[in-house]
Amino acid sequence: MxxxxxxxxxxxxxxxxxxxxxxxxxxxxxxxxxxxxxxxxxxxxxxxxxxxxxxxxxxxxxxxxxxxxxxxxxxxxxxxxxxxxxxxxxxxxxxxxxxxSRIQPLHSGIAELDQVSEVLSRSAQRLTKSLASERDFAADASHQLRTPLTALLMRLEEISVTDDLDVVQEEATIAIAQVERLTRVVDDLMARTRRGGDEPKATVSLDSVIAALQREWQPAFEQARRSVHVHGERGLVVQAKPVDLSQVLSTLLENALAHGRGTVDVHARRSGPSVVVEVSDQGEGVPSTIAPHIFERSVTTTGTGLGLALARDLAESNGGRLELIQAQPAIFALFLSESDAA
Structure with a gap:
């Protein structure tokens, strides 16, 4: 100018x-x-x-x-x-x-004005990404909190309808563990917003996570007259954060309970350098029209459409992946790296 x-x-x-x-x-x-x-x-x-x-x-x-x-x-x-x-x-x-959000740069031939226009355009792009990230975070947070809250509610209902002190004590102990898990979920969500760099890889015992989830979901499956069968290799230690791994497997169990039938089968095994956890049931499976897009957000038969998309994101953030390896009947496979400490 x-x-x-x-x-x-x-x-x-x-x-x-x-x-x-x-x-x-x-x-x-x-x-x-x-x-x-x-x-x-x-x-x-x-x-x-x-x-x-x-x-x-x-x-x-x-x-x-x-x-x-x-x-x-x-x-x-x-x-x-x-x-x-x-x-x-x-x-x-x-x-x-x-x-x-779509601000095209100005090409006026005046260097100062064009420079200000470039700054506005970049600011618009950053603002768009920030708003999209906040919307995704809010949706993911609500979904991650909903699952442990649902399980906790089931435990409290069990306590409210029984007079057996031993059952009350057992259910209360599990409910306390679920509250602690819920606290860890909240802490993890808050840490995710402040995370600036790569964190050291966490490791967790697969047996302990699956056992805790089996206890957590037992009342819901019993109420539906169904069960969860866990089998496969024992003593596996994987590279994943306990909260994330628990959330991914909870999502698969929740989907099997809501959309599947019969016994839910959880099978853990080694596959080369990886550990594979397969979750399947005896239902009709995933419709062929939805199967190719099952992990996309808002693609669902019922519900919010966030569960599997969030579960895949959590798996990838821990260096693993979540796949639908068979649509009918549905078999989901979670691939994780085995820890050197195993």
């Missing part, structure tokens, strides 16, 4: 100088013609000295007015050329303030 102002000022001053000096040059040229005064010189010399003075003043005033008009014209033209991109930049800033 500074260069643009300098150019417009130089142009206006130069034009005024040209207009002012042109008659001088013309007079010099006329002086070399005829009697040495030329046409302009003779016109100024005709009549009385007063008339000559008036004519000279008129010429000077006319030249000044012409130079002023030329300068104003150049200034208006340059101001118009600069005001258009500034209005466009102000419009982009207003749209960004209104929440619009």
């Amino acid at each position: 500074r260069q643009q102002l300098i150019r417009s000022t130089v142009l206006a001053v130069g034009l005024a100088i040209v207009i002012t000096m042109a008659p001088v040059g013309f007079a010099i040229w006329n002086a070399s013609v005829g009697d040495g005064r030329g046409v302009v010189g003779r016109w100024l010399a005709e009549g009385t000295p007063g008339q000559t003075s008036m004519r000279l003043v008129a010429v000077v005033v006319a030249l000044a007015v012409l130079a002023l008009a030329a300068g104003v014209f150049v200034a208006i033209r340059q101001a118009h050329q600069m005001s258009q991109p500034m209005r466009a930049l102000a419009d982009r800033a207003e749209r960004l303030g209104a929440g619009e």
Whole structure:
């Protein structure tokens, strides 16, 4: 913009100088013609000295007015050329303030304005990503909290309908463990928002996580007259955070309870350097139209459509992956790296 102002000022001053000096040059040229005064010189010399003075003043005033008009014209033209991109930049800033996420950069030829426009465009992109991340976080948090809260509610219902103190003590112990798990889920969610770099890889005993989940979901499956059968290799230790692994397997058990039938089979085994946990049931499985998109958000037969998408994200964040290896009947496989401490 500074260069643009300098150019417009130089142009206006130069034009005024040209207009002012042109008659001088013309007079010099006329002086070399005829009697040495030329046409302009003779016109100024005709009549009385007063008339000559008036004519000279008129010429000077006319030249000044012409130079002023030329300068104003150049200034208006340059101001118009600069005001258009500034209005466009102000419009982009207003749209960004209104929440619009697609702000195209401005190409005005004025370096300063184009630089501000680039900053606005990048800010819009960052704002869009931030808002999308916050929406996903809110949705994921609600889903992660819903599962342990549901299991906890089932335990409290069991306590409320029994008079057996031994059952009450057992259910209360499990409920306390579920509250502790819920606390860890909240802590993990809060830590995820503050996480800036890579964290050291956590390890956990697969047996302990599966056993805790089996106790947690037992009342729900018993109420549905179903059961969970756990088998396979024992003593496996995997690279995953306990909260994340528990959430992934809880999602698979919850889906099997809601959409499947019969016994739910949980099978753990080694597969090369990985540990595979397969969860299956005896239901009809996943419809062929949904199977290719089963891990996409909002793709579901019922519910929120967040569970499997979130479960896959959690698996990947721990260096593993979650796959649907068979649609009918449904078999989900969770692949995790085996810990060196195993």
